[in-house]
Amino acid sequence: MEGLLEGNHDVSLEQDEVKGRTVISKRSLQPGDIVLHCQPLVAVPNAENHQLCSRCFRQAAKPLRCSRCKMIFYCGSNCQKKDWTSFHKRECPLLAAVHSQIVPPTIRLLGRLAIAMVDRPSSREVVDHMMDHRGKWTEKQMQVYAQMSVFATQYLSPDEGLRDLFQHASHMIRIFCIFSCNNFNVSDQSMNHVGIGLYPEAALINHSCDCNSVATFSDGEAFIRSVKHIPPGQEITINYIELASSKENRNSILSSNFHFVCHCDLCQSGGDRDARLSQPSCNKCRRFLKREEGAYRCKVCAYSISSTRCDDVMDKCRNMSERGATDHVPSLRSALKEGEEVFGIYNEFVILLKNRLIKMSIEGSQFQEATLMSESLLEAYEYLYPSYWPLLGLQLFMHAKLLRLEENCDLKRVSEILRRAHSILMSSHGRCKLTLELDDLCRETEAELNHRR
Numbered sequence: 001m002e003g004l005l006e007g008n009h010d011v012s013l014e015q016d017e018v019k020g021r022t023v024i025s026k027r028s029l030q031p032g033d034i035v036l037h038c039q040p041l042v043a044v045p046n047a048e049n050h051q052l053c054s055r056c057f058r059q060a061a062k063p064l065r066c067s068r069c070k071m072i073f074y075c076g077s078n079c080q081k082k083d084w085t086s087f088h089k090r091e092c093p094l095l096a097a098v099h100s101q102i103v104p105p106t107i108r109l110l111g112r113l114a115i116a117m118v119d120r121p122s123s124r125e126v127v128d129h130m131m132d133h134r135g136k137w138t139e140k141q142m143q144v145y146a147q148m149s150v151f152a153t154q155y156l157s158p159d160e161g162l163r164d165l166f167q168h169a170s171h172m173i174r175i176f177c178i179f180s181c182n183n184f185n186v187s188d189q190s191m192n193h194v195g196i197g198l199y200p201e202a203a204l205i206n207h208s209c210d211c212n213s214v215a216t217f218s219d220g221e222a223f224i225r226s227v228k229h230i231p232p233g234q235e236i237t238i239n240y241i242e243l244a245s246s247k248e249n250r251n252s253i254l255s256s257n258f259h260f261v262c263h264c265d266l267c268q269s270g271g272d273r274d275a276r277l278s279q280p281s282c283n284k285c286r287r288f289l290k291r292e293e294g295a296y297r298c299k300v301c302a303y304s305i306s307s308t309r310c311d312d313v314m315d316k317c318r319n320m321s322e323r324g325a326t327d328h329v330p331s332l333r334s335a336l337k338e339g340e341e342v343f344g345i346y347n348e349f350v351i352l353l354k355n356r357l358i359k360m361s362i363e364g365s366q367f368q369e370a371t372l373m374s375e376s377l378l379e380a381y382e383y384l385y386p387s388y389w390p391l392l393g394l395q396l397f398m399h400a401k402l403l404r405l406e407e408n409c410d411l412k413r414v415s416e417i418l419r420r421a422h423s424i425l426m427s428s429h430g431r432c433k434l435t436l437e438l439d440d441l442c443r444e445t446e447a448e449l450n451h452r453r
């Protein structure tokens, strides 16, 4: 495993007494510098994004479908040919044999990993050295993996070579454990999850809620870029989980999925940031409320609210922010209003719900409403995220587009917002389709502004 980062000029792998394996910066890095560029060992699109190219994750206008298994797609013949030699030649008969039954991405990923391990001994070595946190999984999780391995064995059965790779159920269960604590969510340029993948070098980087780097993906490859100034000798860290979440919720996901609790500065202090994310606040002065005997009270104003009501409002926002929840806009609006009244605009579930409503408002051409919500979402993002965070850049970009739709919009402000979005997204994504689109809008806005003067 140590060989993985050998010869890298930017980072090195070191052993820390407390943390174990750490990736350390070898030079001074600025926001936007590429810390690590990493090919996937294996990666597959999510089931709901199955029309994405199985090799580069691009959405083609007319995707090519594999004519044999009819189960997977490509952006063009180039990707199809390359994928055929490296994976699909052996994968195709497996997919064809399930007769258009949906194969969960984890099973497909396991199939591809088996192919890599059988065809390329070096892959086997990489997998042998990956963390599986054996012994830390709960009984219930192990049962789920055992069930998955029954399905996976069936899936691999048409190919003797692949089937024989896992001679005992525990070998396969180990792979599912490896996936759970090492897999990356592959995202598109708008940071939507579109697939899963194993990126061995990137998987060496530890988590911090106060991370100094971020992972984005292009053509299925992972790019780790710095979002802060990183002096030589400092540890490189990325986020394994969403950062706009309370200390308690972050660590509950980290311990159940990754088997550790985080000791970063944000987790140790918590403080104001954590209170804003999770505590109810006074609807008059916005001070955080003190909990006394079943109710929250403001020390200054006469405001108080029962803790049952707080829990109800929080649950409502959380449930309604989830995919598949009601899409009845008036109900969502009223839940958001209650959420903001009780918790303010920085609460994690208020943020999730607002995100969902903004998308729905834009789809329904309710641009004015979307702009208002986007304004307060930005305020929360500015506070919660590092200044070069991709989600902040994307929201600024969206906000500028919304503002431009207004009659007599403030072009000077739009232009400032676009410039900030540009510097953030160039740092997190580099030059890509998204930043080119942003370039065009910057230029257009500048031209209009000059014309008005």
Ligand SMILES: [Zn+2]
Residues within 6 Å of the ligand: 053, 054, 055, 056, 057, 058, 074, 075, 076, 079
């Ligand atoms: Zn492709």
Ligand SMILES: [Zn+2]
Residues within 6 Å of the ligand: 066, 067, 068, 069, 070, 071, 072, 088, 091, 092, 093, 095
């Ligand atoms: Zn096929």
Ligand SMILES: [Zn+2]
Residues within 6 Å of the ligand: 208, 209, 210, 262, 263, 264, 265, 266, 267
């Ligand atoms: Zn932390």
Ligand SMILES: [Zn+2]
Residues within 6 Å of the ligand: 282, 283, 284, 285, 286, 287, 298, 299, 300, 301, 302, 303
């Ligand atoms: Zn108050």
